[in-house]
Amino acid sequence: MYFCTYFVLPLYSYNECTVIKIKKRQKYFEMAKELKELTSRSESYSQWYQDLVIKADLAENSAVRGCMVIKPYGYAIWEKMQRYLDDMFKETGHVNAYFPLFIPKSFLSKEADHVEGFAKECAVVTHYRLKNNPDGSGVVVDPAAKLEEELIVRPTSETIIWNTYRNWIQSHRDLPILCNQWANVVRWEMRTRLFLRTAEFLWQEGHTAHATEAEAVEEARKMLEVYANFAEQYMAVPVVKGVKSASERFAGAIDTYTIEALMQDGKALQSGTSHFLGQNFAKAFDVTFTDKNGSQEYVWATSWGVSTRLMGALIMTHSDDNGLVLPPKLAPFQVVIVPIFKGEEQLNAINEKVAEITAKLKALGISVKYDNSDNKKPGWKFAEYELKGVPVRMAMGARDMQNNTVEVARRDTLTKETVSLDNIDQYIKNLLDEIQANIFKKAADYRTNNTRTVETYDEFKEEIEKGGFILAHWDGTPETEELIKTETKATIRCIPLEGDKTPGVCMVTGKPSAQRVLFARAY
């Protein structure tokens, strides 16, 4: 009941004739769905997600519990995310570095909240050698090779980095330090789901050191903006920027800023976080600097990260019962061209024509895949590339060769039309921009339609069952937050930075509330 069936037609092609064609096409799509064996969203949203990740060839489960294999098509999307994000980090003055996978166990416990937050999900290295099993059945851990200090596999790198920063920082002239690293981390999760929560995942973690509190807060906020811009402009995923409540805060942070996205099943997904760490880690690792007046001060810190979980956000925001829908800016290839031919002679002629078109498209920076394999029929290819979310499909047959046209189909609206080859490159470029804008608008409309304001707790209990974001007044206490969570399974996703800031009274206790906060059930 939370799903909207999007079948938005572009205005320029909307006429009665199109309607008939589309009805016919819907029938084909239903056939295609059965063959794809993709569970529909209304039947089971989580099964749909699972099916889609596997069938669109994004990732699969591995031999190691909770760890996934990211397949080439899925990794290509991640690589694009990395590239754009990395450019944005560089533009904001950051540099990349790399810190170790292993962290001495004692480091983790230096910051009290931090160890409390992560201790329960750490993988621990206790030995450094194997030996042949005396009974001949393979290898066993060599008990003689026990590590003096056990190492943990990083669940995040604050401790090893701040231990290192101590040596890098003496004076205010050494600040700020603006480092980022692209890395893998391990958090031993009990229940995993591809991309959304896995024991090992890929991410970037920025770690910055500043001379003043104001500068560090500004940094944390700045990176939140970077994340929000990336989510909206590249992923086409609308997000709410906000601050986490105390109980949802990063272990060791003073403030955690977050971007929250709304998935099609009405659940929220935390998609990126940026932390103002105050002087907590500087104090834990004794990182001080001499300021301009010659006095010793503790360094101010931030950290911020986004992970392969963004892949989950991307999939669950746009995709439909026919498969993946990718924003043109992140699609591994933006256009696929399928030839329709009888005999080798026709194919050769089409190959030549397509080479011309491809060259023109590539000159405009558009990525193209030409699939002229002859072991699959065109219809098979159509369905396959729909499943994989390719934004634009072009089909070129004998008829088009004669008429100097090509059939262009767009994945977001599932509409197609025949267009002239004159200026096809510019036409496709514009179309890709339009698709990028359209899927963002669709997602933004969905969020708007599923964000509701409530006044009373009874109303809240009723509305939360329907899914979506709920804006309500809260008295700011962890006790009230906990009560709401226990009774409704909803959590405070964030205290929004933008929007209505009118004070009111808490829906549960009637105590004063500074502003409405955003509630949802979450992944």
Added chain:
RNA sequence: CGAGGUGUAGCGCAGCCCGGUUAGCGCAUCUGUUUUGGGAACAGAGGGUCCCAGGUUCGAAUCCUGGUACCUCGACCA
């Protein structure tokens, strides 16, 4: 970590309850021919430690015990 379900060819499944020739079907693969504007047709071929380890039995995919992996729902989780 708890409850339930599943594991048989690359993929999807039947067979198991009620043990008995050579373990079967669809898709995919290979060969050939015809096809190609929304998942092509015919003919032929190849492909299996029936999740693993024990046990019961003349005989186990099938029954029993233990293990393991995945899925669903909980608990947990920034």
